[in-house]
Amino acid sequence: QVQLVESGGGLVQAGGSLRLSCAASGRIFSINVMGWYRQAPGKQRELVATITSGGRSNYADSVKGRFTISGDNAKNTVYLEMNNLKPEDTAVYYCNANAVYGLALVNSWGQGTQVTVSS
Numbered sequence: 001q002v003q004l005v006e007s008g009g010g011l012v013q014a015g016g017s018l019r020l021s022c023a024a025s026g027r028i029f030s031i032n033v034m035g036w037y038r039q040a041p042g043k044q045r046e047l048v049a050t051i052t053s054g055g056r057s058n059y060a061d062s063v064k065g066r067f068t069i070s071g072d073n074a075k076n077t078v079y080l081e082m083n084n085l086k087p088e089d090t091a092v093y094y095c096n097a098n099a100v101y102g103l104a105l106v107n108s109w110g111q112g113t114q115v116t117v118s119s
Helices: none
Strands: 003-007 010-013 018-025 028-039 046-052 057-059 067-072 077-082 091-101 104-109 113-118
Touching: 003 091, 003 104, 018 028, 018 091, 018 113, 028 067, 028 077, 046 067, 046 077, 057 067, 077 091
Parallel strands: 010 113
Antiparallel strands: 003 018, 018 077, 028 046, 028 091, 046 057, 067 077, 091 104, 091 113
């Protein structure tokens, strides 16, 4: 019952930038953690970045210094600013949320958005 809607994916040249967004909706009491994961062809899904409702963030080593995760608690929305994109960043990016829905703790995934970086 917690739905995640992603946007912002697309095609960009190496060195360019993209900004992804993910909005959570539903009967949400609070969100503990929201984050981004990605899955490239032939690889398993991996963590990109996470952020808590208190603003504490965590990044994969491969994106540190290039990506920035941020959130808007009032809108239940998380963003991922991706700079200096590289071809190896090409993947389907998935939004994830760990939230309190009603009286239950739930984990939800978005549909995924394709990010393609050309060389």
